[in-house]
Amino acid sequence: MSTAVESAVTELRGMIVNGELPISERITESSAGNLLGISRTPARSALSQLESEGLLIKLEGRGYKIRPFSFADLEKATEVRSVLEGIAAGRLASMGPSEEATVAIEKSIAMTEAIISRDAVTKREIAVYQEANEIYHSAIVDTCGNDFVGQSLERIANIPIIAPGAFTEVEGMAQAEMLRMTVGHSQHVIIWDAIRSRDPVRAESMMREHAGAPIRYAKLFIGDGYQRKLMTTGIVNREDVPKT
Amino acid sequence: MSTAVESAVTELRGMIVNGELPISERITESSAGNLLGISRTPARSALSQLESEGLLIKLEGRGYKIRPFSFADLEKATEVRSVLEGIAAGRLASMGPSEEATVAIEKSIAMTEAIISRDAVTKREIAVYQEANEIYHSAIVDTCGNDFVGQSLERIANIPIIAPGAFTEVEGMAQAEMLRMTVGHSQHVIIWDAIRSRDPVRAESMMREHAGAPIRYAKLFIGDGYQRKLMTTGIVNREDVPKT
DNA sequence: ATGTCAAATTATGCATCCGTAATTGACTAA
DNA sequence: TTAGTCAATTACGGATGCATAATTTGACAT
Structure with a gap:
């Protein structure tokens, strides 16, 4: 400021x-x-x-x-984000993670693990999950040794829902949120394992899948509700929302 | 202006x-x-x-x-460019190339083919090759249906040598240039075949290899001469140039 | 009522001016 | 000789004013 x-x-x-x-x-x-x-x-x-x-x-x-974003735009931005984060994860696996990265990532995993082991989640837990998610992703991007990755991500990071932290809550969809968080956490664990095992190919492809998850799984697990939610924020064009 | x-x-x-x-x-x-x-x-x-x-x-x-660019920076920027152009090629193969893209790409290939079928090349031919190269790459990026790819590329496109057009000539290296152009042309042909065959995986991986070529092959085929040339332009830090 | 032209409004781009913060350099004192 | 303090210069951020270009509006004529 x-x-x-x-x-x-x-x-x-x-x-x-x-x-x-x-x-x-x-x-x-x-x-x-x-x-x-x-x-x-x-x-x-x-x-x-x-x-x-x-x-x-x-x-x-x-x-x-x-700029009006269509739902298709969000998918395209996500595609680019996935690929960029994918190379970040791949690089980290090649180089071996730094001490700093290890601390941050393991902290993030501990945080998300604590959340998904609960029975129910409140808004509070979702906020913590978002924070943990943010830590996880930025730890990988920031320590991957290629500044251009982060620089390129900055451009599309401001688009809502696309950003790692923007794990937007959908009203009255607590169960679906729980499912998404569980899936997300498991992917974090898998990617981190690939990185520690120095397996760049697996790290990259898993991250590519994972980073594309928010929007893909939004459709898969939640369906139209997600798009309707986005519409109310004014982010997504009305025209893109399926007629009900 | x-x-x-x-x-x-x-x-x-x-x-x-x-x-x-x-x-x-x-x-x-x-x-x-x-x-x-x-x-x-x-x-x-x-x-x-x-x-x-x-x-x-x-x-x-x-x-x-x-901003001082190290040779390592150029490699990193190239890595990002390769990945982004890779998804562009992959997308084009999935979607099927538009009429517009087909015309541009086939024109580019005809241009490069005419050049490499000659015995010797002059500065003029190299300039034409650069133009053809530029046409090829921008046709793919611009028609891939994901604006964010091009948008992200713009950021790193200004770094010299990284940009598709920047097929910088190295003095007294006509033979090496010829080799690079021949290899480049053949890759263009292969990628275009993958796109036309609607093979996204092959298109993406070949483009990823190809877009990284300028800097990778600079080392492979030309060696230190290339780095020394870059140094004289002031783009690359002195410290990065190998001692001779 | 409609079309055309001109005037006014709007918006931008750029130059200049002012206030403030920071760095540098000089001078003094220990 | 060195360290500390104060002043001057430098640089920036922001506001304002002016010139220009474009759009819109309004009036007039057909």
Whole structure:
């Protein structure tokens, strides 16, 4: 929250992904500036940054609009994320994990194990799971020895649901959540085993499967409910949601 | 070349990758502005954009410096590029190539075939080969149906030697160039066959091998000469060049 | 009522100015 | 000689004003 530009980016990004800004509405330098109480100069930087992140689309001469994501877009972004995280896991298996990575990953696994061994889960447990998931994935990406992987991931990491931490809860789907967490945990264990065993091929392919899981299993285990949930956040185009 | 920011980015990027700016020198908003005859406002935007591209590093409070790339960095960027282009090729094989893609790719193959069937190559042929190579790779990436692939590639595409077009010529290495072009052409043919045969696995794995080729084969077929050449461009750190 | 043209509004891009923070360099004291 | 403090320069972030381009609106004519 130091500079106006940084906080503007954070602020606007939050408003966009939470659907607090009407998708239809145009955003200009002035309107964004007024909204956040800053002048046009930092507002312009913030908008152009969000455009390069892919969250805004520039309407030449008429401001920006929020980029509408279709469900297909989310799947495509996930595909890229899976592949990138896959090479991160593969690299880590080749190199051997650092002490730092080992500590973080084993901590994450301990956290998720504690959660799935319970009978029922509350919102609180889901939040902890998300945190653990975030730790697991960033430990692998950050210590894989190839900065370009993390750099490329940053671009698509801001798209909701795609990010590792965004293990979005679906209302009234506690059982389905539990199932997803159990599956996720088991995959974490398997991938970590592959890494420790220095098996890059297995680590890569398992991570590739796993990183694509949130969106794939959303369809597989939950079905339309997930898409409908996404729609309400304004992230997904109405048109993409199956008619009921 | 319309706005000052755009031309400043292009200008500065060119100067950086061509080694026209001393790597040691600090770049501030004012110095960049003076250099290009623009004020600090567009200079600031340009610098921050180049930073997000990974070509500059921000020295908090003291301007920017040119990011030094090690040979290892180039290899890592290539690794990411290979994987991303791999999924593009795989997707194209799954979907079946569009008419547009087919035309572009077959044109590219015809161009490279014409070149390698000659006895000797001049600078001119090498330039044509680069163009054909560029056509081939961008046809696959642009028509693969996943925009995020191209978007992610843009980030690392600016790193010299990594970009498909950057099939840099090494002085006095005409024979080695010829070999690389022949190998490259044959891989293009093979990948295209895999795509047309709707074999995503083969298309992906071959493309992954092929996209990593420039830097891998540089070592394999040319050896130290290549690294020394890179050094003279200022792209690669002196320290990385093997002692002779 | 519709189409066309002009004026006004809107939005952007860029330059300049100001306030602030940080670094550097010089001077003094131990 | 060295260390510490203070001042000056440097650099940045942000606000504002102006020029330009584009879009929209409104008026007028057909």
